[in-house]
Amino acid sequence: MLMKFTYSCGQKPLDGYEVKRGVGRGGFGEVYFGLSEGGKEVALKVIQSHLEIELRGIQQCLNLKHANLVHLYDIRTDAKGDRWLVMEYVAGESLNTILARHPNGVAPELACQWFQGLAAAIHYLHDHGIVHRDLKPANIFLEAGSVKVGDYGLCKFIGGSQRLGQTQSVGTVHYMAPEISTGNYNRQIDVYAAGVILYEMLSGHVPFEGETAGEILMKHLTSPPDLTKVPGEFRPVLDTALAKNPAQRFQTIAEMGRRVAAVVAKKAEPIEIPIRVLDAAPSLNGKADVLEGIPIGHPPRPRLLELSNSLLLAIILSGVFAFAWTILTQRGDWRTLRQATGTTFFITLLSSAAVLVAAKVWSARQSDESWHRRITLMCLGFCVGIVALWFDGFQLPWPMTEDPNPDALRSVANVGAQAGRGPSFLGGYRDNQTLPPMAAYLSYFGLMFLVLRWWKMAELYRPARFRVGSLIAAVFWAFVLSHLLLESTNGPEAFGIMILTAAVVQLASPWQERPVQRSKRLRLKLA
């Protein structure tokens, strides 16, 4: 279809402006690209079929300024008496052209971004008492990524060409709110049209299509829009925006813009969940919960790998530390030291492994209550205590009796016969023997596991790989508890095991600097 233009390149129908080429034909008439004498690029629109009342509508808009509006510069009259609207020339494409290239719609994030520009422009117009009345993709331009809305102020005159050269009578009925048929309408028609445009951006189709303008108008009046063509999360917004009854639509375009932004923000932001937890339960240790929440995205496989790496590292570290600790704290011959090292090593490894596994399991969860974790750890502590007791029974006679071949039966018997165990490791109990060894061991390890937040030492995003503070806390509690429960002489091992555990857990757990992250929702809030 040839677009016939009255003026051609080089002509100066309007004093001071030179026409370069025809751009298109709007409802009002031809639009040209031209240059002013100074070289300013402008769009020149001939208002061929004008009425004074329409000109007043444009005049009213001449001094509006908004980043998302195509600026109007002036209204001029040429020698023939034709009125010309001199406007900003937008170098980008119209949304109409872009949608023609994307028959299945554009990405929801992009649609949302463009919609925000559109909503801002409409809000500005509404705020200045102007109803656009002719919103359609052909009037919306995208220049360097930002939206420019044009053809405002052309009140009453609703028309124009539809994509792919449909006749003018069909024109913009695709975007016409049902109440236009009654002639009684207000800015709610812009909300409706914005809803149609959002629908079209998301699906590539207008919600109501038909052969004739009458058929389409009838669908606007009676048919509910088919929302199955748009992504599910947008359906509630479109359902409200495309309501037949204007009173049921969004009351302002700004409200609709916020809802659309929220849809995309929600979709793009899995990290939002812990923030909601924080919102919902501010009385909890909220910061900790958020910190816990960050590694949600970890797929299970790396976690398993990380865990096995940590455990391997824990074996080595426990061995080294246990040996060092024994050398530092024990006296005796080589055999004694070897036995003591062995015991310390196994129990340290066991308790470290208990913490590492538990922490790894918890790292997959967004939030758990602290006391719940502590109780779980305490149970693990009981298990460690039982094993320690068993080990102790095993090892009990060695330092004193120098028996090279203790057998299990005797060891178990020794555990049972703790009362008579004078010079043993457990014999270091206070003289008045308030606690039986089983209770002592269980309560020592159980409480040690209960009082500290061990999982914090194994977190991926802890403040530092090794925090002396955590170690000091462990030293403090181990000191207090071992002295309360176990008393003097048995100290070194039980005391040492928990301290070494605190060191091993921290050193063996993977550690990363916390990435600087802010949720999109917060970013939007701040913007």
Next chain:
Amino acid sequence: MNPALKETWKQEPPSQFLLWVDGVGGFLICLENRVTLGQAGGEKSDIGILADISRHHATIQRDPEGYFLEAVRKVTINGQPVEKGFLHSGDRLTLGPSCQFLFTQPVPISASARLEPVSGHRFVQPVGAVIMMADSLVIGPEPAHVVMEDLPKPIILFRNPGGLGIRHDRPMTINGHAFKDRGPLEPGAKVKTEGLALALEIPQARR
């Protein structure tokens, strides 16, 4: 044959001209084999760009093997810094920190290339793209240098000995004179066919 064809471009064709196509856009057509790119306002460059680049930032040379780029200042092709190298259709050419162009040779049988800003930067001339015209320039449905889907048959601008001509399968008028299927072009020519109207303009030196 039409006698007018012989005297196509009466004098030596200019090194560049503006092509205005109604309903489509404006283009700067460069006829030289070698063009320089640089910041607006410098006389040194054939293609002036309003961007944070040097007065003479790069040169593009059309050889029988293809388009050869020589960087005077920082240039990257598809993100890779280059000093010299051939351009391939679809390459993204970045001059300086941010000024990016899409280089294409949209029509396989034509050596002509199109340079289109994609970073929002503008040429000094009020056009949307630069076309380095080799032997021919195709206007019409894709593939074309100037895409116009509605046009039933492509319009081809071609080089003549000593000038430019236009070929179209339909009747047309050039400056009001009727031609059957081909005709001569000269600066200021206005061509009208049943499908479109276009005009050639010699750019004035602007400031």
